[in-house]
Amino acid sequence: MPAPTTLTDTDIRVRTATPEDGDTLVDLISLVDLQLRADEVPGALAPMRHALTHSDDGPLSHRRNHFLIAENSEGVPVGAITCGFAKWMSDPNRSPKILRRRIVERISTVHGLAVVPAYRNRGIARTLLQHAEETFRDAGYTVLTLRHDRSLTKFYGRLGYISHNRLSLKLPTGELLSIADRGWKHAFKVLSPTASITTVQGMPTITGALSD
Ligand SMILES: CC(C)(COP(=O)(O)OP(=O)(O)OC[C@H]1O[C@@H](n2cnc3c(N)ncnc32)[C@H](O)[C@@H]1OP(=O)(O)O)[C@@H](O)C(=O)NCCC(=O)NCCS
Structure with missing residues (x-):
């Protein structure tokens, strides 16, 4: 896990979240437009709150999840990132x-x-x-993905992510796993030289991410 960093230009420190950060993390992540009604947001964030109680010695902060908080010079939380496995990964149809x-x-x-x-x-x-990318890379992950609102395509592009309507992943069997979620775009970035983005059936496709 990378050591806490101080950005001299903004005096911001990044640290891993602790079990006591539940409300902080919910408040910060609620700034994201989750495309849900307000009363649905606490339920949607409940798994994150639960996962926060399972901190361990890494490489990720909370088992398969990684939660980071950015604080200003007075220790006030001003930003957060939450990462973990996606629902499609445990969906037998996908x-x-x-x-x-x-x-x-x-x-x-x-x-x-x-x-x-x-x-x-x-x-x-x-x-x-x-910070998150570095930790996942060090932990042997080959790709980081995310789902985002269309309005953020440029933002994630600036951060090195390729966005497309579908998440397309070439499996070691040669099959293509392709996921689309109405109203969302999928973005991905390779973290390892073993993986690359190639064009398959006209789609940018994550290739080599699962190879031995
Ligand atoms: C999107 C958000 C996280 C950006 O945070 P931020 O700290 O202002 O972003 P950064 O300052 O690190 O910006 C990184 C780059 O993206 C650009 N950028 C920032 N916001 C942008 C936006 N909305 N659209 C396009 N580009 C954007 C910056 O200019 C910068 O580019 P550069 O360094 O190449 O000049 C913030 O606006 C936010 O919290 N929005 C509400 C929640 C949300 O929508 N989160 C994302 C979905 S999960």
Whole structure:
């Protein structure tokens, strides 16, 4: 896990979240437009709150999840990133059971990335994402994926992510796993030289992410 960093330009420190950060993390991630009604948001974030109680010695902060908080010089939380496995990974219709373990050990998903309005455009989201990417890379992950609103295509592009209407993944069997979620775009970035993005059936496709 990368050591806490101080950004001299903004005096922001990034740290891993603790079990006491439940409300903080919920408040910060609620800044993301989750395309849910307000009364549905606490339920949607309940698994994150639960996962936060399972901290361990890494490489990720909370088993298969990684939760980071950015704080200002007074220790006030101003941003957060939450990552973990995606729902499709345990869906028998989407992910072949035989490959499931390898998928969750190689691919992770950013569930939420948010910075409070007064601290935006200072590079805090970029820093949080870079910290997460470094940790996942060190832990042997080959790809980081996420789902985002169409309006954020440019933002994630600036951070090195390729966005498309579908998440397309070439399996070691040669089959193509392809996921689309109405109203969302999928973005992905390779973290390892063993993986690459190639064009398959006209779609940018993650290739080599699950190879031996
Ligand atoms: C999107 C969000 C996380 C950006 O945080 P931030 O700390 O302001 O972002 P950064 O300062 O690190 O910006 C990184 C780069 O993206 C650009 N950028 C920031 N917000 C952008 C936006 N909405 N659209 C396009 N580009 C954007 C910045 O100019 C910067 O580019 P550069 O370094 O190449 O010049 C923040 O606006 C936010 O919390 N929004 C509400 C929650 C949300 O939508 N989260 C994302 C979905 S999970």
